[in-house]
Amino acid sequence: MHSLYILVDSQEDWTPYYPTADLMTFEVYLTLPESKKPGKAQVINLCRDYNYLGTGYYCSLLAEARGQRVIPSIRSINDLANHYYYRLYDNNLDKSLDKHLVKFGQSDAEILAIKIFFGRVSYPSLEKLARRLFELYPCPILAVNFKRGSRWEIVSVIPGTLADLNEVEQNQFATAIDAYSRKIWRKPRSRKRFRFEMAILCNPNEALPPSDNKAIKNFIRIGNDLGLDIDIIDKHDYARLLEYDALFIRETTAINHHTYRFAKRAESEGLVVLDDPDSILKCTNKVFLADLLSTHNIPTPKTQLILRNKMLDFHELEQTFGYPVVLKIPNGSFSRGVVKAHSRDELEKYCTELFKESAILLLQEYVRTDYDWRIGFLNNRPLYACKYYMVRGHWQIYNHNNAKPEDQSGDFETIAIHEVPKDIIRTATKAVKLIGEGFYGVDLKQVAGRNVIIEINDNPSIDSGVEDLYLGDDLYRIIMEEFIRRLERKYSAFSYKE
Structure with missing residues (x-):
């Protein structure tokens, strides 16, 4: 069963709140015997000093070393050392501040200071903003300062401490930590013990x-x-x-x-x-994939990147690719953002439309087949195989223009791995090893004696009665067993360190 530790520098820090058996000073936590260091404990770090090598820093560092879940984590503490780091995660946050803070005046140089307790704030209009900041910086107390010049901006985000809270804020904190800790453990323990x-x-x-x-x-x-x-x-x-x-x-x-x-x-x-x-980074961007596969000499349809800010030589493109030709946005999925042009007029039209979504497009030769191969991989080992057939009267396996959902995708055929042509498996395996050891689906076409990679999916489809048609429950079991294998390896590593 999980344990919950609420860590403070001194018992006096908790004086305004009800006593709890979960409370522990950092000194006691530091010297816990091995038998009381459960790897799956939850730690709420309320120490006063999160600065590098301060008690709060060491608290989170030790918790992570023990394999425990701690808030704030070392990463959050480091991120808070420079609040502008949030722009790497959400560069749209600044743009939305005026909308969130519209009720707080229009005068120049106005300052607004708020405190966020476990993602909660006392201003209803700032609830979404508070939750987003807590998502970026999971920390029990966040002290945030906003300033309005020509527009609102965040000037500081720092960890707050219990000692800085007034009576009203103490009540808000008590309500927030009670809701947060109950949320963590709110699921009733079933009689069956889950690992x-x-x-x-x-x-x-x-x-x-x-x-x-x-x-x-x-x-x-x-x-x-x-x-x-x-x-x-x-x-x-x-x-x-x-x-x-x-x-x-x-x-x-x-x-x-x-x-x-x-x-x-x-x-x-x-x-x-x-x-x-x-x-996700590697698989969801077709520009990255095209370059990665080309660099490693893995066959793909003939591909060229075209740029929005560069004049296109359509005559040269026609000489290279002919018609029809396929045009793709880099981040399309399920056949969205993929079009086929049969003439220069269509190509110019589609370029104009798709350049509104992306500064780079992929121009690719059209490889006609009745179906696409999909080989599912886990840990670089082939797991399942399917043939996805094109929608009747259409050139893709999905046709989003069909009104009825049942008519939007083509037929399929699920095949045992040992029945798939070995050259298909070899090509797919070579490609997937460039991505990692996760769960992937490699899409290929087989035409004119060659196998070409169309794309690699980072979260391939597993639908009942389709991909599981051959393996049945074993498909789900293999994937779930892989999670357990990785979890056991993780926690055994922590046990070994301890």
């Missing part, structure tokens, strides 16, 4: 999710049998990541998207995560 906790990130409103509801239920059922306690979370549950040992993303990923932020934060907090942020 690890996992979150599956889903979007219930996504039109084409990587897994349908039945597949998600299969993951949960198989995971429970193996000792994983699994919750479904969505984009609003960013602050809950510390509750879990592992994160499984079953939502279409993108870089400028909450899925990447979830993966990045989960990895930084030590969770086992699929898809890991590096895989």
Whole structure:
């Protein structure tokens, strides 16, 4: 069972609040015997000094060394040392400040100071902003100063301390920490003892999710049998990541998207995560993939990058590619942002339209086939294989122009790995090893005696009755067992260090 430690420098720091058995001074925590250092403890670090080598810094450092989940983490403490670091995570935050702070006056040089307690704030209009800052800097107390010149801007974000709170703020803090700690442990303990906790990130409103509801239920059922306690979370549950040992993303990923932020934060907090942020970064951008595959001499359709700010020589492009030709935006998924031009007029039209979305486009030869191969990989080992057929009367496996959902995708055929041509497996394996050791789907076309990589997906589809048609429950079991293998390796490493 989890343990909760609330750490302070001195018992006096907790005087305004009700006594709790979870409270412990840093000195006591520092000298805990081995038997009382559970690797899966949750630590709320309320020490006074988060500066480098201060008590708060050492508290978080020790907690992480012991494999415990601590707020704030060392990464958050380091990020707070320079609050402008948030712009690496959310460069749109500054642009939205005027909207959030519109009720706080228009005069020049106006200063606004607020305190955020576990993502909560006393101003209703600032709730979303407070939650976003807490997501960027998970820290029990954040003291934030805003200044208005020509527009509002954040001038400082620093950790707050218990000693700085007035009576009203003490009440707000007490309410926030009570809600936060109850949220962490709010799930009733079932009679069955689960070894690890996992979150599956889903979007219930996504039109084409990587897994349908039945597949998600299969993951949960198989995971429970193996000792994983699994919750479904969505984009609003960013602050809950510390509750879990592992994160499984079953939502279409993108870089400028909450899925990447979830993966990045989960990895930084030590969770086992699929898809890991590096895989998302590599797979979701077709420009990166095209360059990566070309550099390593892995066959792809003939491809050329074209730039928005460079005059296009359409005659030269026609000589190189002919017609029809395929045009893609770098971050499209499920056939979105992919068009086929049959003439110069169409190519010019599509370039104009797609350059509104991206400064770089991919121009690619059209390779006609009746189906695409998809080889699923886990840890660089082929896991399943499918043929995805083109939609009837269409050139892609998805046609979003069809009104009925059942007519938007083509047919499929699930095949045992040992029945797939060996050259297909070899080409796919060579490509996937460039990405990592995660869970991937490699899409290929086979034409005129050659195999060409179309793309590598970082969160490949697992739908009930499709990808699982050959392996059945074993497909879900293999993936869940991989999470457990990685979790056991992680916690055994912590045990070894201790």
